[in-house]
Amino acid sequence: MKYDLSIAEAMELLKEKGFKHTEKRKDLLTLFANEKRYLSAKEVQDGLKEQYPGLSFDTIYRNLTTFVDLGLLEETEWEGERKFRFTCSHNEHHHHLICLTCGSTKSIQTCPMEVLNNELNGFDITGHKFEIYGYCRECR
Template sequence: MNVNEAIDLLKHNGYKATGKRKDILDYFSEQDGYRTAKDLITHLENDNETVSFDTIYRNLHLYKEMGILETTELNGEKHFRMNCAKHHHHHFICNECGRTKAIDVCPMADVKKSLANYAIEGHKFEIYGLCPNCQNN
């Protein structure tokens, strides 16, 4: 999803596309990987913007609920990234820098065989480690 698609989705669902909302979307669209709310706040403060923690967290939650942002948990903290789902895939996530790499394999075919009598309502499959960049540092 790009910033314009996200803004269109906000407007379609009755939300205003304020400057702060666009700034948040711009930040995540420029990132290569997952970032924390603290990363976002630091970025906005570096741009000399006044930052309300409530506004940041409320918008992050809204974007997650609308499918604009994806979330994961790393080191006990929630991380966000722009939703890149053009097709079903999973991610390798670097524990050091948060960068991601799409993985096009999904283990669900085998899992469904093992859980034939269960009603699966969703799944999440992520692999964690160090990217080549972080391994070399």
């Protein structure tokens, strides 16, 4: 089953959780919804600098962390940098191929946990994350 979380729904969730509705938050979420790829905090700052020339990294990271905690953004790390993207429009279990150049992602349905289950020897798994990094067709 798929769902598409709109910016309005995301802003309503923020309000329900006690966060003020601000244009900065709305514009930040809109940037991610439009980009449909992983972005660093620097890319977020660059994307919003015309509208908000004084927007600090602290403000960006604080909001990005809040959005991840609320499930509005997904987070990963590569090359020592945290990157963020709008949450997938899936609620079924899946993983990602991630382009190291442009940050685009592609969902994959294969899960390595299906193969590993026989080797877990009673280890109680509470969660996992599987990402494959490389280069998309356009960036090769």
